[in-house]
Amino acid sequence: MAEDYPRTIMELEQRFSTEEECRAYLFSLRWPEGFRCPRCDGNDSWDASRGRYICRSCRHQCSVTAGTIFEGTRKPLTLWFRAIWLVVSQKNGASAVNIQQVLGLGSYLTAWTWLNKLRRAMVRPGREQLAGRVEVDETYVGGEEEGVDGRKTETKSLVTIAAEENKTGIGRIRLACIPNATRKSLHGFIRATVAPGAVIHTDGLPAYRGLENLGYSHEVSKLICEKDKKAAIRLLPRVHRVASLLKRWLDGTHQGAVSPRHLDYYLDEFTFRFNRRKFRSRGKLFYRLLQQAMQVEPAPYKSIVGGSQNPTHHKI
Ligand SMILES: [Zn+2]
Numbered sequence: 001m002a003e004d005y006p007r008t009i010m011e012l013e014q015r016f017s018t019e020e021e022c023r024a025y026l027f028s029l030r031w032p033e034g035f036r037c038p039r040c041d042g043n044d045s046w047d048a049s050r051g052r053y054i055c056r057s058c059r060h061q062c063s064v065t066a067g068t069i070f071e072g073t074r075k076p077l078t079l080w081f082r083a084i085w086l087v088v089s090q091k092n093g094a095s096a097v098n099i100q101q102v103l104g105l106g107s108y109l110t111a112w113t114w115l116n117k118l119r120r121a122m123v124r125p126g127r128e129q130l131a132g133r134v135e136v137d138e139t140y141v142g143g144e145e146e147g148v149d150g151r152k153t154e155t156k157s158l159v160t161i162a163a164e165e166n167k168t169g170i171g172r173i174r175l176a177c178i179p180n181a182t183r184k185s186l187h188g189f190i191r192a193t194v195a196p197g198a199v200i201h202t203d204g205l206p207a208y209r210g211l212e213n214l215g216y217s218h219e220v221s222k223l224i225c226e227k228d229k230k231a232a233i234r235l236l237p238r239v240h241r242v243a244s245l246l247k248r249w250l251d252g253t254h255q256g257a258v259s260p261r262h263l264d265y266y267l268d269e270f271t272f273r274f275n276r277r278k279f280r281s282r283g284k285l286f287y288r289l290l291q292q293a294m295q296v297e298p299a300p301y302k303s304i305v306g307g308s309q310n311p312t313h314h315k316i
Helices: 009-015 019-030 077-089 096-103 108-120 183-193 229-235 237-252 260-275 282-293 301-305
Strands: 045-047 052-055 061-063 133-141 157-166 169-178 199-202 217-220
Touching: 009 077, 009 282, 019 077, 019 282, 077 096, 077 108, 077 282, 096 108, 108 260, 133 183, 133 237, 157 183, 157 237, 157 260, 169 183, 169 237, 169 260, 229 237, 237 260
Parallel strands: 133 199, 199 217
Antiparallel strands: 045 052, 052 061, 133 157, 157 169
C-alpha cells in the first residue's frame, strides 16, 4: 500500500472530521488486503452497526480497534487522531499537560494514559537489531533528591545506550533501563539490541569483557585518566550526544517529572523520534505511529500505572 497520510494540520482536519473517516483509515492500516478475522483468519465478513464486523466463517464479532491501544476507549477517534498529531508534529513531542490543554480533555489522567498507550505503540514488534559498528555506554538519568531528613535519596536510573556509528554521525539507537552495570545486565542489553557479528565499541569497564563469546567483536577505548570527562566524550562521542539529548528532553518537555518505573516508555518515545529524525514529513511519523498502533495488544490503564521494569519489554 502506498504510504498515505495527512501532511499538514489542515489536511488532518479536513480528512479526519468524523468517526467513520478515522475508522476507515485504521481499517486500511490494519487490514490493507481487506478484512481478516482475528480469531479464524477468515476473510469474509458482514458489516454490523457502529463499525463492527461479523466473521462469516466463525461468527466472531470484532471492530477495527479490537486488540489495539484504542480498544474500549470512550473518547472519539477524532480526538485521538489530534492527540497523535500533537505528539508527532512537534520536534520534542507533547507532555500530558500539553495534550490536556490543547484538546480540552477534562482530566490530566486521561492525557497521561493516552501518552503512555501511544508510547507502547512506538516500538515496532519484530524491529531489526542494530548492526555494523555500535557504541555502547551507560549513563544515569534523573537527579538526587533531598530526603525529609536531609539525606540524599537515590532516584537516579541507569540507562544503557547503543548507537550505530554512521561515518562521523549516528545511525539508529536503542535505549533501555538496566538495574545495574553488571556483566549480566550489559551483556543482556547488547544481546537484545545488537545483531551478532557487529563490532561493539565500549570504554574499559570490565563488565563488558567476554563479548567475543557472544559472537561480537569488541573494541575497547580506554581512558588514560578516568576523571577526564572531555576525553570520555571524545572516545564515545555518539552515546554521549544521545545521552545529553535524552536528558535535555526529559528535563525540558517533561520537566524531569518521570518516575523510574515509567522511564522505559519515555525511552521508547525518545528512540522512536530519534530514529525517524530525518523523515521530511511529520505526517509520515503520524502514519508510522498509527500503523504500529494497529499491531499491538491493548494496554489497559492498570498495567500502565504499574509501569514496567520488565527486561522482556525490550527483547526483540
Ligand atoms: Zn472468524
